[in-house]
Amino acid sequence: LAKTTQPISMDSYEGQEVNITCSHNNIATNDYITWYQQFPSQGPRFIIQGYKTKVTNEVASLFIPADRKSSTLSLPRVSLSDTAVYYCLVVGSGAGSYQLTFGKGTKLSVIP
Amino acid sequence: DVKVTQSSRYLVKRTGEKVFLECVQDMDHENMFWYRQDPGLGLRLIYFSYDVKMKEKGDIPEGYSVSREKKERFSLILESASTNQTSMYLCASSSLRTGAYNEQFFGPGTRLTVL
Numbered sequence: 001l002a003k004t005t006q007p008i009s010m011d012s013y014e015g016q017e018v019n020i021t022c023s024h025n026n027i028a029t030n031d032y033i034t035w036y037q038q039f040p041s042q043g044p045r046f047i048i049q050g051y052k053t054k055v056t057n058e059v060a061s062l063f064i065p066a067d068r069k070s071s072t073l074s075l076p077r078v079s080l081s082d083t084a085v086y087y088c089l090v091v092g093s094g095a096g097s098y099q100l101t102f103g104k105g106t107k108l109s110v111i112p
Numbered sequence: 113d114v115k116v117t118q119s120s121r122y123l124v125k126r127t128g129e130k131v132f133l134e135c136v137q138d139m140d141h142e143n144m145f146w147y148r149q150d151p152g153l154g155l156r157l158i159y160f161s162y163d164v165k166m167k168e169k170g171d172i173p174e175g176y177s178v179s180r181e182k183k184e185r186f187s188l189i190l191e192s193a194s195t196n197q198t199s200m201y202l203c204a205s206s207s208l209r210t211g212a213y214n215e216q217f218f219g220p221g222t223r224l225t226v227l
Binding site: 044049087104 | 117145155160170216217219
């Protein structure tokens with residue numbers, strides 16, 4: 001079962017690039033890495049997912065090194081509206097059931 | 113847009129009561145999930161279901177049961193509520209057709225207080 005570790009909090013100024021790293025040392029061969037964003041009083045919302053190397057969409061990039069023991073969510077030029085909690089999720093299957101392991105989340109505060 | 117709705121945003125119950133939390137999704141998703149969210153602990157999976165009448169235990173199933181009689185509806189049951197079950201409960205759904213349990217769509221959550 002892949003356990004994930006993320007920083008508890010991060011601060012950033014508006015307009016900067018923010019990188020949030022998640023460690024998942026026990027990731028299995030078939031596991032995927034997914035990131036979610038959560039605003040107060042709302043459910044989490046999917047941002048991006050990947051298996052290896054680099055994935056980019058309109059809001060973020062996800063970098064996964066060759067050993068896949070960590071991943072980095074990159075948010076370009078953050079704004080105040082990016083203030084939220086970001087969760088790293090490792091999704092895998094094995095032994096007749098599926099494991100979904102959320103990290104404890106990183107609270108990002110964007111400062112004007 | 114996928115919509116996941118939960119029966120209540122706020123709920124107050126007394127210790128020992130039987131509590132039902134209902135979740136409905138409108139996108140014909142195969143998978144449905146129940147999580148609880150507590151400060152400092154993140155989201156923890158209680159149960160999930162990959163088909164009607166099928167269920168699998170998550171990380172913290174003790175004290176909970178679930179029911180999935182129809183594809184669109186997934187219920188979380190607290191047989192005898194206790195104060196340590198005071199929490200935010202989140203329901204989610206996802207489609208097998210996109211592969212793995214990657215993109216989950218979450219409801220707004222139910223904040224349950226057990227007195």
